[in-house]
Amino acid sequence: MKVFVIDLSVCNGCYCCQIACKDEHVGNDWMPYARPQPDTGQFWIGLAEKVRGHVPQVRVSYVPNLCHHCDDAPCMEECKAEAIYKRDDGMVIIDPEKCIGCKLCADTCPHNAIFFNDQLNLAQKCTGCSHLRDSDPEEWTEPRCVDQCPTEAIRFGEESDFADFIAEAEPYRTEAGTKSRVYYKGLPKKFIAGTLYEPNDKEVIIGASCTLTDEESGEVFTETTNNFGDFWLENLKDNRSFTLTLEKDGYSRTITGLTTDIDRGLGDIPMDMKG
Structure with a gap:
């Protein structure tokens, strides 16, 4: 099954991941995976920038946040329309055709990674660019955010291939207990x-x-x-x-x-x- 691994020690806050996601999804209808992402108000991968400390001892931290494609996903449990499902590769998808716009999934997500499209009356989030990987698996082995990361801070692949990384990593919000499939090294302490x-x-x-x-x-x-x-x-x-x-x-x-x-x-x- 697939995982995202993110090494914050080499993330330089360039926002390429966020821009690439916008480029891929704004104005593009990728049914049955996702309807178009709105121009504003949603970042299916969003870079959180935080200034820490007091002058002159200051550090700036960058943490990309996206759907964690949890193995124990509370959004799936709460969805009354059974519109949310986990693929065989581990990616969690909100079916745009089944979503009834009840917002329960967005309210439940502990990672703040599900957004609501008022115009289309449906919940939306990262799909792991499953539409690309399914349509051309030889050309597209990873999502756009990973492909565009210049420092390779974000990587994507089989869980077994990243076993050494995962052994030294941690979830973004451990207290959520959702068995996240996104692993971080170098989270700011x-x-x-x-x-x-x-x-x-x-x-x-x-x-x-x-x-x-x-x-x-x-x-x-x-x-x-x-x-x-x-x-x-x-x-x-x-x-x-x-x-x-x-x-x-x-x-x-x-x-x-x-x-x-x-x-x-x-x-x-x-x-x-x-x-």
Whole structure:
């Protein structure tokens, strides 16, 4: 069965996937797979761009989101018209001829990947470009979004061929529990970052030891400030409380009660002499 695998470490936010999907589906009737996508208001694959942290410690994350073609798809269970079905290749399709426009599937989808076309009175979403792959399987082995991705951040194929990738990946929304067929590596996790400096000389402190301790579990994260005096402690769990200890030669500082409800850029941190 088919899967999408997405490596966010090489996604550069070019929007080619989103544009390619629009190009393929806007104004094109691909019955019985899908009716035309509206010009505006729907992105069957949409790129979410999020600015994280505080100036000057800022990261920008890009996460493509599409139908997750779930093995336990709540949209299928809720559809009273039995218009939603899973193909043998794992792709979930909304049959445009059977859809009665009740909107239950869109309301149920935990991935916000089903849209409603008011003009046509039907639900619509990613089809995995099944119309292309069925019509010319030798030419089209993957959807348009995958074909147009310049960095190969999005790939598509047999689940067995991506076994190594999947072993290191995770669903976008694990809590949904829908057995998603879209796997991500590099999903943004919380970070705590800052810049250390000596307040008298106004010079950054290079090579300082930065130790972050989870106040609940005792788990420890370590980092060393770079040539700009910066440290980045990343891949932290959400909504945890940490103690940060900073040390270099005769300088030290401890900061308690740092929480990861958000990504935290601590800005410039003056270091005190041990005393």
